[in-house]
Amino acid sequence: MNDRATKHAEDVVSGKVQSGRLHFLACQRHLNDLERQDTADFPYVWDAGKSENILNFAETLTIAEGIQPKPVHLFDNQCFDLGVPMGWIKKGGYRRFRRSYESMARQNGKSFKNGIRGPYIALCSGYRYGKLFTAATKKRQAKIAWEEMMKFILSDPELAELFKIQEYKSLITCLDTFCTIEALSKEGGLDDGFRSPYVSIDEIHQMKDNKVYKALYNGTKALPETLVTMITTRGFNLNAFCFEIDKLCQSILYGNETAEDFFVDIYTLDKNDKPFDESVWYKANPVLLHPDNPAFGRNLETFRSDAATARAMGGAELADFMVKALNTWYRNQDNEFVPHDKWKECGIDMSYADLKGSTVNIGLDLSSGGDLTSWTAETEFKPDEFFIDGHSYMPRGRFEEHIITDTAPYDVWENEGLITVTGGETDFKNDYGFIISDLKEFVERFELKINGIFYDPHNADGILGELEKFGAPLISVTQSARNLNDATCDIRYLVKSGKYHYNCKNELLSHSFINAVTVSNSFGEIKIDKEPGKRNSRIDPVDAAIDAHFGTLKGKQQKQKVDVNSELARYLKIMKK
16 A cells, blocks of 8 residues: 555655654654554554545645646655644544644745645544634634635535635535534634634744643543644744744654654754755755755745845844744754753663662752652762652642643653642642652662752751751752852763763653753853743753752762872871881
């Protein structure tokens, strides 16, 4: 059977087709899933027929826009993006993917693909009386994908007989299944409560927060299958929801986080690519600069002209070229705490069950009331190589709030035992007594020897008495760049050199490291912080890890001083003789 989606993934991974790193990882993810399909840990199977169905449907359509109508001809990457979300199914027959995020430069067919998905799902999915939506902040933006669907329907007389279009209502009705497709917007009163088998959310980089996404996605939870697609070009606003979801999606592709229901594909330049090197432009422009595109030569000349202007003028022209033509976030990458790929390489299948009797430093980060509280244990399990693992806690009331407001999968982490949720729905403060008791049980279970407990003094006054019962030194760690610089820099260097290891199953810990950035003081000393404006980011496990490593470095410094003093005493004794 023909399987164009998998064929493209194989061509990319083999190097036959060149691509950017993130699209390569999306293809590799698909091939890895094929290897582990239909297993206890991965109860999904690949159905190439279901993948081909939407591709075959697409190539019966006609592109009406332009001087003359022309039939749809899918590029290989479009076969991958359209086919993969439809081809993976659960053992019961429903589709695996419920969400998708696709990002590429402007004019590369993002809305075109969603224009295909809408009529296909309304007509061919078997779902009846479904309410499908195209959504955005503004009605005008929401209608872009909706109008793509309308044009496909109107340009095909046979398809047009199966649909009723009421453009004044922004409403399309499938006469066979009674499914409707409607354009919605935040400004038009979009609200919770929609049970939609398909949603197209357009240009999410323009959204200040996740309210549109959450309103629509939360409404789909009772459905056996759905597809909420987010399509976008990256942007300038690093405080927006899009930047947050983009980081999550990169983490999924790198394997730092697991989200089996989330299809991700990102077309962009790689970190060290030079923006004016035209040989890398195709990475963000898989359609415009595809060699089989009839307009390839003309498009390349336009790119060359735009690049020359951006290079000469800089400023807003350069920023516009970097974002819209190359699909990059226009930001300073230097504040990244740890690189995604290097962090992934540091993960190992090990826990403190494999390190019984180890000597550890405990880092403790206490929340102010009801947010995440975390501890991290660090041990030097090989000379100059370190291992960390930890645990986090949150009261049930705050937990329920964060599931609604954050993009992080707290409910999944609770099920995996990475976060302990305490109390009931009306509890909004952490139970520090329980947390300390749980830490004590962890230490005793693995027979750990505590070298010291290093804690953030903020909010710690009420628990110092309980911490003293561990019988280990309690050291307050001032949370300033001057005090934390050495520990922060050392962890970064250890990660880059592959000597800072963590339990690869602890996705909450990994999520925290990936989302942390660095800030500096006037002396250039650094500490970690949340991305500016990202109040919902959780970096507490990283704070705890840095506190623990602060203790490790202090211990090494004290040992070196002792060694110097003993050597000096030995030297003076020899000289005296």
